[in-house]
Amino acid sequence: MKKLILFISTILCASFAAAAAYASEYSGTYEGWYYAAQGQTGVTLTINDDDTGVFEFYNMPGKSNAKDGSYRVTVSSENGELVIEGTEWIDHPSSYAFVTLRGTLSDGVYSGEVNSNSSWSFVLSRNNESYQQVADSVFGNHKYELITDGLSWKNAKAKCEEMGGHLVAINSEEEQRFIEGLLAASDLSSSDDVWIGTSRELGEFTQWVTGEPVDYSLWGYPQPDNLSGSQNYAVIVNGDRGSENGSYYIKKYEWDDNSGSSRPYICEWDTWSDAAEWSTPELQAAADNGLIPDVLVGKDMTRPITRGEFAAVSVNLFEAMTGGRAVMASDCPFTDIAEDESRNYILKAYNIGAVNGMSETTYEPSALLQREQLATMLTRVYKRSEWPEWTLETDDEYTINYSGVKKFDDDSLISDYAKPSVYFMVKYNVLSGIGDNKFAPRNTTSAEEASGYANATREQAVVMSLRSFENLKPEN
Numbered sequence: 001m002k003k004l005i006l007f008i009s010t011i012l013c014a015s016f017a018a019a020a021a022y023a024s025e026y027s028g029t030y031e032g033w034y035y036a037a038q039g040q041t042g043v044t045l046t047i048n049d050d051d052t053g054v055f056e057f058y059n060m061p062g063k064s065n066a067k068d069g070s071y072r073v074t075v076s077s078e079n080g081e082l083v084i085e086g087t088e089w090i091d092h093p094s095s096y097a098f099v100t101l102r103g104t105l106s107d108g109v110y111s112g113e114v115n116s117n118s119s120w121s122f123v124l125s126r127n128n129e130s131y132q133q134v135a136d137s138v139f140g141n142h143k144y145e146l147i148t149d150g151l152s153w154k155n156a157k158a159k160c161e162e163m164g165g166h167l168v169a170i171n172s173e174e175e176q177r178f179i180e181g182l183l184a185a186s187d188l189s190s191s192d193d194v195w196i197g198t199s200r201e202l203g204e205f206t207q208w209v210t211g212e213p214v215d216y217s218l219w220g221y222p223q224p225d226n227l228s229g230s231q232n233y234a235v236i237v238n239g240d241r242g243s244e245n246g247s248y249y250i251k252k253y254e255w256d257d258n259s260g261s262s263r264p265y266i267c268e269w270d271t272w273s274d275a276a277e278w279s280t281p282e283l284q285a286a287a288d289n290g291l292i293p294d295v296l297v298g299k300d301m302t303r304p305i306t307r308g309e310f311a312a313v314s315v316n317l318f319e320a321m322t323g324g325r326a327v328m329a330s331d332c333p334f335t336d337i338a339e340d341e342s343r344n345y346i347l348k349a350y351n352i353g354a355v356n357g358m359s360e361t362t363y364e365p366s367a368l369l370q371r372e373q374l375a376t377m378l379t380r381v382y383k384r385s386e387w388p389e390w391t392l393e394t395d396d397e398y399t400i401n402y403s404g405v406k407k408f409d410d411d412s413l414i415s416d417y418a419k420p421s422v423y424f425m426v427k428y429n430v431l432s433g434i435g436d437n438k439f440a441p442r443n444t445t446s447a448e449e450a451s452g453y454a455n456a457t458r459e460q461a462v463v464m465s466l467r468s469f470e471n472l473k474p475e476n
Contacts, residue, residue: 026075026082026105029132031344033327034114034122036099039064042327045084045101045110045124051075055086061324062388067093078102082110109330123330130341134294136185139178141287143269143298144168146182146194150262153233156195157209160265164273165298167197168266169208172216179266180253183238190239193258195265200224200232200257220250224257231257236266269298272459276302279459286466291316295342301459307358308342308365310374310461311349314381317465318352321385321473326352334363353392354380368455372418372441375431378468379421386474400424408439415441430467 030045040063047053056070070090076083082105086098101122103112108128114120127135137143143165151159157167170176183194197209205224206214220237235258241250250256271287283301286292293312305313315326328347334357337343342365349355350363354377358364383390383398390398402423408414414422422439425431434440440454447453456464 026110029127029135030110030124031127031328032110032122032124032330033060033063034099034101035120036114038066041066042325043122043124045073047075047084053084054090055084058325060327061318061322062384067096069093069096071098080104081112111330125328125330125344125347128339128343130339131344134341136182138294138297139175141271141292141297144179144182145267146186146188146264147267148186148188148192148264150264151195152260152262153195153199153265154260156263156265157197160267163267163269164300165267165269167195167209168268169197169210169212170216170218171208171212176216176218176253179236182266183236183253188238188264190252192238192264193235193256194238195263196234196236196255197268198234200226205234205257218253218255220254220256223250223255226257228259230259233258233260235263271297272301273298274300274302275459279463282463282466283459286462289466289469290320291465291469292462293345295345296458296462299458301457301462303458304368304455305458305461306342306365307355307363307367307369307373308337308340308346309458310369310377310456311355311365312342312345313461313465314354314377315345315348315352317378317468318354318381318385320469321381333357333361336362337365340365349377352381352384353390354384356392369461370442371431371439371454371456372414372422374456374461374464375425376418376421378430378464379424382468382472385472402427406437408433409437410439410441413441413444414439425464425468428471430464430471 027047027049030047032043033040034043040060042058042060044056045053051074053073053075054070055073057066058068059066069092071086071092072088072090073084073086076085081102084101086100099114101112101114102116103110103122108126110124110126112122114122137145160166168179170179188194198205198207198214202209208214220241224231224234235256237250237252237254237256240252241256271292272283275283279301283292291313293316295309295312318326326348328344329351332347332350334346337346340346346355346363346365355363358367379400383400387398400420402420405423405427411419418441422431422441442454
């Protein structure tokens with residue numbers, strides 16, 4: 001069964017045209033923080049294409065004791081400022097009241113004052129397009145993509161499998177609603193029916209291409225009817241079809257059977273497209289514990305992990321270990337992450353002290369992660385989880401125990417900054433050597449670099465994250 005996640009659906013209210021146009025200019029999802037009576041609090045603000053949105057707030061571990069909650073908001077413009085005001089609670093913690101944000105948007109950063117109080121500030125950064133595309137494509141640890149190039153059902157099936165996925169298999173009402181959201185956000189016309197992954201050839205639509213039974217369905221009446229004897233493949237209808245006595249008998253997003261003409265299709269990828277046999281049980285345990293970030297869902301886990309991807313792993317680990325949420329830094333110096341799909345994660349990882357740059361102004365998100373870097377970043381997540389007041393600047397004030405661990409024969413190749421982390425992670429069975437009492441901390445020659453020697457793989461990073469969660473999670 002696919003892991004389901006809950007979505008909060010917003011109710012759209014009537015609005016004035018001028019306000020709607022204003023909100024449309026600033027629509028999107030913003031993440032950051034604000035100060036109020038409870039201290040510094042994390043925020044996710046979603047502004048819709050009209051004058052409505054959702055304000056979600058949550059505790060930042062080590063910053064406050066804020067409760068989690070959310071409410072609907074309206075968006076307006078006053079004297080050149082973007083104003084966010086609460087209207088209706090979705091999740092109302094006892095004694096909490098709406099706050100009003102007033103501020104300006106510059107270069108994707110919305111900042112200003114809370115409740116017109118000069119002591120209470122807020123800073124929210126708008127998601128970039130590449131990150132938002134990733135976030136919008138993932139549901140229940142599976143990845144989905146609507147492909148508008150028309151193919152026959154059989155060719156669409158083959159194309160999805162060639163890319164490491166399969167034609168979509170819809171197993172619940174929640175997943176159906178998610179797929180409807182993909183279609184609603186597309187520019188397909190109402191006449192564009194979209195292939196999904198079942199057919200008459202698979203037991204008269206009783207089985208998905210994955211081998212799963214079709215236990216959930218949304219056939220329009222009176223489908224599947226095999227009109228003309230050639231409608232062998234299932235589609236989602238993207239517009240109301242046919243009417244009788246003034247009522248449609250196949251409604252938008254219901255299912256129909258159709259012939260093998262060329263149509264758009266939806267591919268689905270499982271949590272990973274490929275993984276080594278040794279890692280599969282722990283990868284599944286990591287997924288069950290929320291440790292696989294969206295940027296890795298559907299990818300080949302045997303490939304090397306990048307610094308950007310590992311920032312995402314470190315954030316998910318921190319949140320799992322603390323039960324809280326990380327927020328994005330508002331003062332990050334990196335100039336090379338603005339359009340990267342891992343940008344939000346990098347800003348959060350930087351804010352909790354899990355990562356720093358390759359220079360004062362660059363992070364190099366596409367650079368591959370080496371094993372000693374992996375150990376160091378995991379240890380920083382542990383420190384911030386164990387000691388909420390820990391920072392990179394105060395690191396010398398905190399001591400980790402790695403006594404009794406035998407040195408590796410290639411200890412001299414491990415960077416001095418990384419040695420405590422490497423041996424700490426070995427002591428607690430998070431990391432191990434590669435054999436012959438060697439650790440292989442990093443690429444040390446051009447030949448090693450060319451062969452990917454000492455670069456951590458995605459599955460190694462995720463598995464080490466799981467072991468950190470299991471072996472080092474602070475006692476609450």
